[in-house]
Amino acid sequence: MSLLDSSLWEVIKASLSPDIWKDLWGPIGETLYMTVVSSLIMLVFGLLIGILLTVTNPDGLVPLKASYTVSGWIINCLRSLPQMIMIILMIPVARLIFGKAYGTNACIIAIAASCIPMYARIVESSLLEIEKGKIEAAQAIGSNNLSIVFKILLPETLPSLIRGFTVSVISVLSMTALAGMFGAGGIGDIAVRYGYQRFQHDRLFACVYILIILVQLIQGIGNLVSKQILKTRNLI
Amino acid sequence: MKMTAYLKINDLHKSFYPHGKTLKVLDGIDLEVEKGEIFGIIGFSGAGKSTLARCINRLETSDSGSIELGGTDILKLSKSELLKERHRIGMIFQNFNLFDSMTVYQNIAYPLQQARVPKAQIKERVLETSELVGLTDKLKVHPGALSGGQKQRVGIARAIVTNPDFIISDEATSALDPQTTIQILDLLKEINRKSGITILMITHELDAIRYICNRMAVLEEGKITESGLVRDIFENPNSKTGELFAKVFRLLQSVELTQGGGI
Numbered sequence: 001m002s003l004l005d006s007s008l009w010e011v012i013k014a015s016l017s018p019d020i021w022k023d024l025w026g027p028i029g030e031t032l033y034m035t036v037v038s039s040l041i042m043l044v045f046g047l048l049i050g051i052l053l054t055v056t057n058p059d060g061l062v063p064l065k066a067s068y069t070v071s072g073w074i075i076n077c078l079r080s081l082p083q084m085i086m087i088i089l090m091i092p093v094a095r096l097i098f099g100k101a102y103g104t105n106a107c108i109i110a111i112a113a114s115c116i117p118m119y120a121r122i123v124e125s126s127l128l129e130i131e132k133g134k135i136e137a138a139q140a141i142g143s144n145n146l147s148i149v150f151k152i153l154l155p156e157t158l159p160s161l162i163r164g165f166t167v168s169v170i171s172v173l174s175m176t177a178l179a180g181m182f183g184a185g186g187i188g189d190i191a192v193r194y195g196y197q198r199f200q201h202d203r204l205f206a207c208v209y210i211l212i213i214l215v216q217l218i219q220g221i222g223n224l225v226s227k228q229i230l231k232t233r234n235l236i
Numbered sequence: 237m238k239m240t241a242y243l244k245i246n247d248l249h250k251s252f253y254p255h256g257k258t259l260k261v262l263d264g265i266d267l268e269v270e271k272g273e274i275f276g277i278i279g280f281s282g283a284g285k286s287t288l289a290r291c292i293n294r295l296e297t298s299d300s301g302s303i304e305l306g307g308t309d310i311l312k313l314s315k316s317e318l319l320k321e322r323h324r325i326g327m328i329f330q331n332f333n334l335f336d337s338m339t340v341y342q343n344i345a346y347p348l349q350q351a352r353v354p355k356a357q358i359k360e361r362v363l364e365t366s367e368l369v370g371l372t373d374k375l376k377v378h379p380g381a382l383s384g385g386q387k388q389r390v391g392i393a394r395a396i397v398t399n400p401d402f403i404i405s406d407e408a409t410s411a412l413d414p415q416t417t418i419q420i421l422d423l424l425k426e427i428n429r430k431s432g433i434t435i436l437m438i439t440h441e442l443d444a445i446r447y448i449c450n451r452m453a454v455l456e457e458g459k460i461t462e463s464g465l466v467r468d469i470f471e472n473p474n475s476k477t478g479e480l481f482a483k484v485f486r487l488l489q490s491v492e493l494t495q496g497g498g499i
Binding site (some may be wrong): 139 | 333
């Protein structure tokens with residue numbers, strides 16, 4: 001049903017019909033799969049790079065100005081690429097790894113490549129939030145740098161890290177929708193094929209509902225968990 | 237009674253270079269602190285007190301000079317030796333610097349874990365120490381639930397749990413109200429009396445020094461301008477800062493006499 005020949009109200013009604021939703025569960029699954037896998041890859045590498053950036057910062061535990069400057073520059077370069085261009089750039093890489101340049105797994109590579117640098121920066125800014133005095137106290141106690149990172153730095157900034165991860169997962173989700181244009185499947189694919197190319201606006205609306213619900217869910221869970229931690233620590 | 241110097245600082249220099257300018261923060265510090273005493277260092281903000289404190293456990297690097305602590309040449313230690321040496325130096329901070337992610341128990345246990353003390357011993361030591369500082373009923377809560385005075389008790393427990401020989405107190409009572417300040421000073425005094433631990437009190441609070449220290453030094457623009465018995469310096473100051481402090485002290489005393497309050 002299209003807005004070209006039906007009223008908005010009729011399209012909204014149609015968008016809620018079981019007929020449309022029975023075709024959506026598969027794509028929802030694909031979207032969730034892409035989001036979860038990309039987010040996990042982003043979490044691991046983003047954390048790692050974020051920690052390295054914080055530690056090698058000129059004011060950090062192991063100041064390494066050259067390494068910090070170079071890695072910062074690379075991250076900025078990667079971050080200046082629009083997500084769509086990153087997907088195109090990653091086509092040969094995906095072909096190298098999976099043997100084909102399209103599909104859900106191929107797009108996960110592009111999504112990770114685009115979101116890791118962003119998440120690394122978010123991790124860095126979370127870790128820099130720590131009160132310098134806590135690090136100093138740990139140093140005065142005689143902790144080595146590994147203990148300081150894993151026993152002080154990460155646990156102390158956990159609520160902020162979780163909030164940053166939440167924001168990043170939402171941005172992964174929005175990129176999966178874009179990846180739908182490039183054969184990744186999922187909600188974005190439905191929105192483009194039916195909503196854009198065939199003017200089936202009822203299906204497009206259904207996709208919008210799903211994305212809104214997913215974003216609300218992710219943000220809600222993120223807020224809840226980080227708030228719970230702050231509560232346990234009697235900080236709120 | 238002849239006492240032996242536990243901390244010996246010789247001709248210590250430290251400069252910072254903010255925006256290309258040279259800022260001499262420590263300009264030839266000579267200092268001797270004897271074993272088992274509570275030694276006060278007083279100075280205005282910017283006099284270099286905190287830098288001096290942080291040079292002793294090498295949180296800050298020194299430019300030149302020597303620091304000897306219990307016979308160990310601090311500035312000559314390798315990195316791994318320094319980490320070990322730090323287990324023997326406790327430090328207390330103005331802002332407590334407790335770890336919010338840990339419970340009080342975990343905060344106090346942390347230095348022992350870092351010093352690789354066996355688990356069974358850790359529990360024993362933490363309970364012992366928390367009893368000494370009066371926190372046995374707070375072990376399971378996080379520092380966020382504590383008052384300022386209680387937080388500093390945790391800070392002190394964390395500093396003494398490894399049985400160090402030396403404690404650096406960097407403005408430990410400056411963030412506390414007068415009543416809590418007295419309680420914390422009493423606690424430090426008690427710890428000093430019980431275990432003979434040497435304490436270096438760095439502060440800008442006259443009352444704290446007068447209350448707890450036997451000897452003191454006045455730090456002024458990166459130099460020790462006078463040092464000696466607390467009583468002598470308060471009664472017969474020979475430096476600008478000392479004079480000013482003595483003046484403030486007399487003023488406070490007269491207020492106390494007329495109002496019957498204060499510490």
